Structure formats: C-alpha cells, structure tokens
Amino acid sequence: MFRRQTTMTIYALLFYLLAAVILVSTAIAVTRRNLVHAAIFLVASFFASALLFYLLGAPLLAMLEIIVYVGAIMVLFLFVIMMLKEKPASNRPAARGRKLWTATLGLIYLLAVILLVFATGPRGQTPLTPAVASPAAFGRYLFQGHWLGIEIASLLLLIALIGVLHLGHTAARRTAAGIEEEK
C-alpha cells in the first residue's frame, strides 16, 4: 500500500514538474525581443512536451514530437530568422489599447475554461491510470483504421512542398529581374 502511494506521487510530481517547465519556457519564449532566443526557449518547451507525452503513455508520439517539432519545425524557424536579418525597429511592441484588449480576451477565455473544467464535478477529478500504447499497436491501429487520413495528410504535405517551391521560385525570379533593372 505504501509503495503504491509513493509511485503515485512520483508520477504526479513528474507531471507538475513538466507542466511548470512547459509553461515557464513558453512564457519566456513569447516575450523575448530576440527571435533566436524565442526559438531556443520554444525548443525547451517542446522537449518537455515530448516527455509529457511519454508520461501520458504515448512513446511514439514523444519521439515524433522531438523529430518533427524540435528537429524540423524549430530548425526551419531558426534558418528563416537567420536568413531575414530583421531590423530591431520592425519588432516594436504593440500599442497600449491593443495590449489591454488582448489581455481581456485571454482572461475571458481562461475563466471560461476553468469554469468548464470545475463544473464537470467529480467525474473529471478521478486520477488517470498509467497505460502505454506500444508503437507497434499504435501503428497497426493507425494504418488499419485511418489509412485514408494518412494518405490525405501525405497529399497535403506534397501540396505544401509544391506551394513552397512555387513561392520561392517566383520570389527568386522577381529579385533577379529587379537586379537586372537596376543595372
């Protein structure tokens, strides 16, 4: 009985620790002036999210979170940030009235969620039991029940690739044309 009690607290402790890391690093990231610092803090946040996925029984999703979010998306952001060399003037803070409206909006949303979560009563208060979806079982389920969705998602990625190539191609051609005209 005592042993069970300790394992419970360790899982709960891990959850709260990861939640704190996620929230604090994201909050730091969104308030940074320097875009590179913001991206790096978000990498920390996504690593903690991956650990949270593992804790909640999704090891495959934890790995995919690291590979896709940390390895691909944030690195792409870093490439673009370093490529664009933004001037400090373009990063000016928002006007005061706009900040007030934004804060009000967030507060209303947060109040609604808290009310909703605690209005569900004791049903939502039962602790989650640990369980793990093994990658093999998850993959089998995914490709048996959702093969059409997977195909559509891969088609979406192909369309994104073609769209990005087209945007980059026209932009490069226009820049080249502009240089020709200047000459």
Add this chain to the structure above:
Amino acid sequence: MIVPYSHVLLLSALLFVVGMLCAVGRRNLIMILLGLEVMLNAGAIAFVGAALRWQQIEGQTVVIFVLAIAAAEVSIGLALIVWAYRRTESLDPERLQDLDTAEPL
C-alpha cells in the same frame, strides 16, 4: 495513478492562452507563427491526455494529424513570410495592409 484529467486540461488551456497572446499581441510575423505552433501543441497535449483518460487510442491518432498539419502550415507560412519580407523589407504585419502597391505574384 497520475493526475486528474482536469489538470491536463488546465495545462493545455494555459498553454493555449500563452500561444494566443503571442499570436494576437506581437507585431512580428515570425512570432505570430510561433504562437500558432504553441496553440497546436496545447491542443495535442489535451488529446493525448484524453486518450489516456478514456483508454482510447483514437486521441493519439489525432495528434499524428496535428503534427502533419503543423509541418505543412509552418512551411507554407515561412515561405509567405520570406515573400512578405522581400516585398516590404520588414517583418511587420502592419506594412502588408496597402492594396494599391500590390503586385502580382
């Protein structure tokens, strides 16, 4: 026994609000896109928690699609940001609001 599902939902909601404030309050195209990523991640956390709460693997399946859509969205979004930067020489969304100087792609 981990924690009640309501705590997972609260974490997800807080993270979503942080991402929303970033997307609405910042005047930088890249920060707006980062805010969108944070919001997508918040939704994914809620789905993984729900998959554990009801012991249904369906919730984890949704997260796979969230990942795919996040990857597509970020690649298109960054290409558009590069295009906007080449046109306006800045990352300020306010400078993209004049229609009269618009040129065809």
